[in-house]
Amino acid sequence: MRTALRRRLLPAAAVFLLAALPACSSSSSDSGSGSGSDAAKATESGWSFTDDLGKTVKLDKAPTRIAGVNDQIVPLMNYGLEPVASWGYSSIKDDARFDDLDTSGVKQVGTAYGEIDLEELAAQRPDVIVSEVYPTDEKGTIDESQPDYGFKDLDQQKQIEAIAPVITIKLGGDGADVVERTTEFAEALGADAKTVAEAKERYETASAALTKAAKDNPVTVTSLYADTDGVSVAKAEDDPALNLYAGLGVKFFEPKPKGYYWGNYSWENAGQIGGDMWLLQQAGYDTAQLKKQPTVADDAALAAGQVHPWVSAALDYVSQADYMEQLAGWITDTKPLDD
The missing domain is CATH 3.40.50.1980 (Nitrogenase molybdenum iron protein domain)
Incomplete structure (x- = not known):
């Protein structure tokens, strides 16, 4: 999976x-x-x-x-x-x-x-x-x-x-570059220049808001997926969207297990996962299922309710503006938990 x-x-x-x-x-x-x-x-x-x-x-x-x-x-x-x-x-x-x-x-x-x-x-x-x-x-x-x-x-x-x-x-690579490339393809197909320009303006505004939120409240964000096999924490540098947010100043939890894209934890070792705020991939376990797992049930972020959806937002100006606006709000409202 x-x-x-x-x-x-x-x-x-x-x-x-x-x-x-x-x-x-x-x-x-x-x-x-x-x-x-x-x-x-x-x-x-x-x-x-x-x-x-x-x-x-x-x-x-x-x-x-x-x-x-x-x-x-x-x-x-x-x-x-x-x-x-x-x-x-x-x-x-x-x-x-x-x-x-x-x-x-x-x-x-x-x-x-x-x-x-x-x-x-x-x-x-x-x-x-x-x-x-x-x-x-x-x-x-x-x-x-x-x-x-x-x-x-x-x-x-x-x-x-x-x-x-x-x-x-x-x-792959720099998420900002992928957004530009996706947009370039749309323009090649005849996308309306005004529509693209307006979308880009909103994207740049959302980028600035996310940068400000990350600077004003430098909490650590953990992007993860969980299922019966354990928990996988994404490595921000390997995911284009997370890479984009990191480039704007968002601090991400770095998993210890080696490997491309994922740091995989068994449920026995899942208690090693940190972060002030979790972005939870919706394709796997939800928060209720996470709370049933003894090794993470008492995790500070989970206990504080600082868990939000990690969605697969498309890499275009509109989709990323939508998600960055949400992410900026979540970061602003997150309380620092880790020592």
């Missing part, structure tokens, strides 16, 4: 594809991901975008019918775009990130990791499909022997690539 969580919290019948696929081509680029006008170009000769794996997708014209994994569809919708299909590790109605968005025009083609209705996806006639990939270590290494996140295996990914070109966004 922890491996799936690191990849945004997770984790053959014959496929009848449309006879006529969008006119497109995809080629590799040794230069890696681009930026600004170099990453996406819409000219009289067509449209192109170089993704974070160095793939350049070329179309006769700018794509308008977009499909993809929920994590990437949410940002596009926050910037005013209207995707045609989406899939993820839950249904849209159970994904709180879609709560304030009009999803009536989005066809849900998958509600569990790797389970995508390819025939239904093809029926939506997407021009491009957006997916994402996660590093496997601190160096940002991408395991090219594995499929992009959300795809069951490489065979399924190839079948999806036959429907429409896949554009891959890398989720």
Whole structure:
């Protein structure tokens, strides 16, 4: 489960594809991901975008019918775009990130990791499909022997690539950079400049508020996930969003166990976990279940009720502004507990 969580919290019948696929081509680029006008170009000769794996997708014209994994569809919708299909590790109605968005025009083609209705996806006639990939270590290494996140295996990914070109966004490293890259992709797809500008302004205001809250009340924050196997504490430097908050001054508890992304504690050792405030991943145990565990039941943060949701907020201006505003408020209200 922890491996799936690191990849945004997770984790053959014959496929009848449309006879006529969008006119497109995809080629590799040794230069890696681009930026600004170099990453996406819409000219009289067509449209192109170089993704974070160095793939350049070329179309006769700018794509308008977009499909993809929920994590990437949410940002596009926050910037005013209207995707045609989406899939993820839950249904849209159970994904709180879609709560304030009009999803009536989005066809849900998958509600569990790797389970995508390819025939239904093809029926939506997407021009491009957006997916994402996660590093496997601190160096940002991408395991090219594995499929992009959300795809069951490489065979399924190839079948999806036959429907429409896949554009891959890398989720790793500096969270602020990922937010910028996600926004750049939305702009390449035609996101309204005013909508993006307003979202960025709110994001910058929320960033400043979080910085002030962290400076005025320098408490220690612990981001964790718990289940029957024990407790996993996230390492802020390895999670793009937590990395973003740390860069704004938030102090995070550093787990002792070695490893990429997670510091894993057995329940016998869970009493070693500190922090003035806990951010609890909603996919695992809730606070009531934590209180039933003898080694953490008396933890100061838990006893003080200083436990808040750690949500998988999408990496775009709107989503991050929403969560940073909440985080700033929680930090302001948190009482220092550790010695």
